[in-house]
Amino acid sequence: MRRRAFLGTGGAVLGAGALAAAGWPLLSDYVREGRPGKLLTSGADLPKPYRTPLPLPRVLEPVSKSATTDAYEITQQAAELEILPGLRTKAWTYGGTFPGPTIVSRSGRRTVVRHRNELDRPGVVHLHGGHTPAASDGYPTSLILPADGSYDAHRVAQDMSGGSHGMSVDHGAMDLAAGARTYTYPFEQRAATLWYHDHRMSYTGVAVWMGLAGFHLVHDDEEERLPLPRGARDIPLMITDRSFAADGSFQYPWVDKELHTPGVTDAYMNGVLGDVILVNGAPWPVHEVERLRYRLRFLNASNARLYKLELDPQPEGGDAFVQIGSDGGLLAAPRLHDALEIAPAERFDVVVDFSRYRPGTKVRLLNRFGDGSTAEVMRFDVGAGSPADDTKVPRQLSDVPRLDPGRATVTRDFHFRGSSAGWTINGKEYEPGRALARPKLGRTEVWRFTTNFHHPVHLHLDHFQVVSRNNRDPGAFDHGWKDTVDLRPAEAVEVVTRFTDYAGTFMIHCHNLEHEDMAMMGDFVTE
CATH class of the missing domain: 2.60.40.420 (Cupredoxins -  blue copper proteins)
Incomplete structure (x- = not known):
């Protein structure tokens, strides 16, 4: 299907039946396969997983x-x-x-x-x-x-x-x-x-x-x-997917390889998915851990891929991930998960207790939204012995004040659409200098996002709190201060925010980077 025909199916919010009628997968297929996006298969021979040690990015020293x-x-x-x-x-x-x-x-x-x-x-x-x-x-x-x-x-x-x-x-x-x-x-x-x-x-x-x-x-x-893991047991993990040409170069479906004309080829306009999962820049790495608690800072830095992260084997009793933080920092209290669903640009800060595993256990981090090579992410190899652990996860993490949506002075609607006009917000392709909203500094506002396809929505300047999904409670991964929310097909999400401190022009946009590049952005101006 050509781009214009594809986008033309999206003039209004589409339910599962309409998606199927338009020749596109049901919502369950989007979730199961980690959509949106199209897989770009590598031309290079891919290495076997768990052969490369996990790199840790160097910490930059101030000049x-x-x-x-x-x-x-x-x-x-x-x-x-x-x-x-x-x-x-x-x-x-x-x-x-x-x-x-x-x-x-x-x-x-x-x-x-x-x-x-x-x-x-x-x-x-x-x-x-x-x-x-x-x-x-x-x-x-x-x-x-x-x-x-x-x-x-x-x-x-x-x-x-x-x-x-x-x-x-x-x-x-x-x-x-x-x-x-x-x-x-x-x-x-x-x-x-x-x-x-x-x-x-x-x-x-x-x-x-x-x-x-x-x-x-x-x-x-x-x-x-807080008595949380720190130092060598506080590990940032940037998860990305990439494709490689036979000579090892990055493979990307650009319209113009000289990059004088923007955009990707038609088949990839809904997002580019790679078949190699990188963690901190290494393919399917392995990391040795002691039988202690570790703090893992997960970042989905992929262009379009969604992940459902799960440990295999699960620790006895489940609840492998103790979530302590979100995009905007600590939660009020920890939340327990067997798996984490993480959209592009989202961060999940979790504690994993590897003392729940027997010495020598090889614990794989899997992507349940992937298959084949994209179902594997990395592996943790659990060491021997039972060293003393002076860390714990307190029941109370932080005082997180709740914004009251009932005190909002304004409710604004932002419709993320695919149509014959392109990837748009409120029917408009991005134009620098054209403001979609002019919020007043210090005032509470409710912003409502609706969509016909899958869009991780990112807001600049200030974090927000999710109020509802489809007029129901927030989802399992919506808690705490957020700057990116995973907006699924045929869904409406309400968030509450208050912009502070800085007047000027800022952005709201989809963080599927191909959607963003193809006009799904908007300015807002704080006054």
């Missing part, structure tokens, strides 16, 4: 410190990496690695990051989950031009306009920095697992696929007072 501020420098650069054994992969990287280096910040202490662009194309950096002034939020046309001077405003506008989605941008909508840009993050927010990634209009999908993503962790006193 300077003052009484209030930590300053960092990152160079965006091409690098040849060995991701598949024996093959070389050209990646676009932060600092020469994939993932990029981890930045660790302190709540209440300013972090300043200077990004220098030594790639051969423009970029934008967004701190995902950051409570950030508009000038440092990573607006999709606030570009860092290549340091070699190969781009000017005219060429940038040409590259970002047109293509299969019809978006366009003029010179007046762009904020161009020559060679480098400095981002300032005040971190007036609680401890949380954040991440940074490219956010360039029309090219986010290919840029992240090529390697432009990294962790940014925030700590605070409240979290550190």
Whole structure:
């Protein structure tokens, strides 16, 4: 089915019967197969799983410190990496690695990051989950031009306009920095697992696929007072999927391999799925653990793939994952799960007690939404002995005030649709500078998201709390402060939020990166 015909089935919210009538799978098929998206099969010979040790991204050291501020420098650069054994992969990287280096910040202490662009194309950096002034939020046309001077405003506008989605941008909508840009993050927010990634209009999908993503962790006193696992037992895990050509290069279904025209080929307009699962940049890695509690910070950094993560074997009695945090930091109290359903850009902070396993147990982390090579994620090999463990998960984690939707001053509707006009929000393809909403700072609002297909919806500036799904209670994975919510086909989700501190232009968009690149974004302006 061609793109326009496919999107033309989506003029209204579609139920399961309508999806089937349109020639598309039932909702149960979307969930079981981890849809949306289409699999891009690798041309390279794939390695057997559990042969590569889990890499841990290096922690970046500040280049300077003052009484209030930590300053960092990152160079965006091409690098040849060995991701598949024996093959070389050209990646676009932060600092020469994939993932990029981890930045660790302190709540209440300013972090300043200077990004220098030594790639051969423009970029934008967004701190995902950051409570950030508009000038440092990573607006999709606030570009860092290549340091070699190969781009000017005219060429940038040409590259970002047109293509299969019809978006366009003029010179007046762009904020161009020559060679480098400095981002300032005040971190007036609680401890949380954040991440940074490219956010360039029309090219986010290919840029992240090529390697432009990294962790940014925030700590605070409240979290550190808790007896949770820390140090080597506090492990960030970036889960992605990729496809590789026979020579080891990243494989992506771009319309134009020179990337002067945005978009993917028709078959992949609903998202690109790879057949290689990477964790911290390694294929199906293995990690040795002691019989102790570990804190695992799961991030789904895939372009479009959904995961249902489950341990195999399950520990006796179940409840393998003790969730302690979400996108926006600690939950009020822990929640127990046998499995975690995690959409693109979501984070789940969990504790796993490996003392519940016998010494020598090999515990696989599986993806129940995958099959074949995508059903395996990584493995934990449990060591011998029974070392003393001075950690625990308290019954009370944090004081999380609830926003009262009954006190909202405004309720706004955002319809995420596929139609003959493209991937749209409220019937409109993205246009820089056109605001879909103008919320007042400090006022509580309810935002209602509806859809005909699957969209992980991401909100910039402030986190939100999920109020309901289809007028029922929030789902099992909706608790705590969120910045991304998994919006399923034919579903309505209500969230409550309050924007604070920073006036300016921010974004709401789908975090299926192919949908985002093909116009499913909108501005909102806080006043």
